[in-house]
Amino acid sequence: MVFVGEFGLINLIRKKFKPLRKGVLGIGDDSAILYKDNSNLLITTDALVDGVHFLSRKIDFIDLGYKSIAVNFSDIAAMGGYPLFVLLTIGISDKLSLNQIENFLKGIELIRKVYPFDIIGGDTVRSDTFFISITAIGKAYKKPILRSGAKAGDRIYVSGKIGDSGIALDIVHNKLKFKVLDRGYFLRRHYKPEPRIKLISYLLSKYVINSCIDISDGLIADLLHICEESKKGFNLKLDRLPVSLEKIKIDKNFSMEDFYEYAASCGEDYELIFTSPSVIDCEDVFKKTGVLVSLVGEITKSGYSVFYNSRRKDWKSLKKGFVHF
Amino acid sequence: MVFVGEFGLINLIRKKFKPLRKGVLGIGDDSAILYKDNSNLLITTDALVDGVHFLSRKIDFIDLGYKSIAVNFSDIAAMGGYPLFVLLTIGISDKLSLNQIENFLKGIELIRKVYPFDIIGGDTVRSDTFFISITAIGKAYKKPILRSGAKAGDRIYVSGKIGDSGIALDIVHNKLKFKVLDRGYFLRRHYKPEPRIKLISYLLSKYVINSCIDISDGLIADLLHICEESKKGFNLKLDRLPVSLEKIKIDKNFSMEDFYEYAASCGEDYELIFTSPSVIDCEDVFKKTGVLVSLVGEITKSGYSVFYNSRRKDWKSLKKGFVHF
Known part of the structure; x- marks a missing residue:
């Protein structure tokens, strides 16, 4: 960064x-x-x-x-x-x-x-x-993709799984609020992040990508960077985030909703957030590149809205990750 | 470096x-x-x-x-x-x-x-x-100048004064073997080196420069880098080195010859050593750029020879500066 x-x-x-x-x-x-x-x-x-x-x-x-x-x-x-x-x-x-x-x-x-x-x-x-x-x-590959290129109506996509690296950090620092079933997986994701070169190459060969950033501060924090530079807003569907639910154990002290919110604020995932006016064929992308791509929201003219199962979350109390400004 | x-x-x-x-x-x-x-x-x-x-x-x-x-x-x-x-x-x-x-x-x-x-x-x-x-x-400015471009017969030139920065370091570390008359001068030369951009620009507009290096390890050590990369030798006239003789005090324990040898082994001068088939008009260069340029030797087919007042110095016992290899 x-x-x-x-x-x-x-x-x-x-x-x-x-x-x-x-x-x-x-x-x-x-x-x-x-x-x-x-x-x-x-x-x-x-x-x-x-x-x-x-x-x-x-x-x-x-x-x-x-x-x-x-x-x-x-x-x-x-x-x-x-x-x-x-x-x-x-x-x-x-x-x-x-x-x-x-x-x-x-x-x-x-x-x-x-x-x-x-x-x-x-x-x-x-x-x-x-x-x-x-x-x-x-x-x-073509024209460089800037943070400032997002347009209202763009779909917001993310690559890979979100939150894995932050879970690993919390494992290492003994700060985890839930149990994990595959410690090794999270540690590997943290210690050996994969730069999404092949993914972006394939995407650019098939689609228009208007803006892109890699997640270092957290999904919401980095999406904010895109929107600040593009002077736009976003609707984000928390429950659409690709998270490693199957590798953790949720209980009554840490709900599924808590987990999605937590994942959206974890840093150092080194996954890509990108926006596109196109409908991306995520299955095809996965077949060709081996990388999961998920639709998680859309760029709006202004304002930041985060939803969980169609219910709007309170923006102020939401964890956002590491916000610089 | x-x-x-x-x-x-x-x-x-x-x-x-x-x-x-x-x-x-x-x-x-x-x-x-x-x-x-x-x-x-x-x-x-x-x-x-x-x-x-x-x-x-x-x-x-x-x-x-x-x-x-x-x-x-x-x-x-x-x-x-x-x-x-x-x-x-x-x-x-x-x-x-x-x-x-x-x-x-x-x-x-x-x-x-x-x-x-x-x-x-x-x-x-x-x-x-x-x-x-x-x-x-x-x-x-034109083609990049490489260390490997020196040709037998090239004249060897250096910019500025040699050894000033090393004197400053020895002042700071209390290791100086002679007295200095202008402590501030040497410290300024060490703490505020001047990159020789204007000099090289002017030289390239008038002359062929076959090879060049900046002095970080010492004049002899860096001249060796040129000769190793160019697969050539050199004759160096120690007594031709531009040194700050007027700003130090020589005595019987540290002769003028000692001083020239010392200066040739001092690092971090950030002056340029360059070789050219041309006879460079040093007076003109000084007028146009404000930088002293001195002829100190020539590139030969092979072998390293260092002279002091036409007497050949023993290569093995000579201080050479910081030689990596």
């Missing part, structure tokens, strides 16, 4: 550094576009820090290598592109073993077999805190 | 990740070139870590902002280009004040006034260790 959090830094930087050149899209979307008129190159950067985004004493370093690339490629997928190049910067602390580093690189090799790319540079530095900072460069 | 040091990591990565695509120049040069045949976009990345590359309790954060961009632009200058875009990632620790962050951004504003560029993305994350990871994108 581009410029989150600390000190409202994004606003400070946006204000201070107004763009000098036209045809360049900067801070605000998942990736920046280098020269709109030209090559449609996309560029994005993401940093992962030990103790903040992962715990080096707990994480499998093969997963870490895979994920550190995957989260960047997810941003490129959300812009309607595929990856070409990576710049890999690692801040290496004394506590790391050579074996951990080798496993980290193994994870990168793994994802490179799925999405071929070249490592064209980087930096390795010493650092008391282990960190990874990756810049990925990609190319849009 | 691209992939230095730890664990011989560069070799591990080079071996594991052989390029998949042609027309792309990756690890090894100052910057990578995106598509040789296309837009001649250059891309480079550099990380600065608190406690390793600077001390946050000592450094002026305006300087830090300026320098963190400048070192990346220096890599772009060394490839014969000018900067266009920056992606700015900051790992922010609790110990930093808002004032420090604001000064850091002020430093970036300062350098942006000299070399206009857009910030098109980045990431701000929490981190126990404060770090800055910057990716800069530029464009070559």
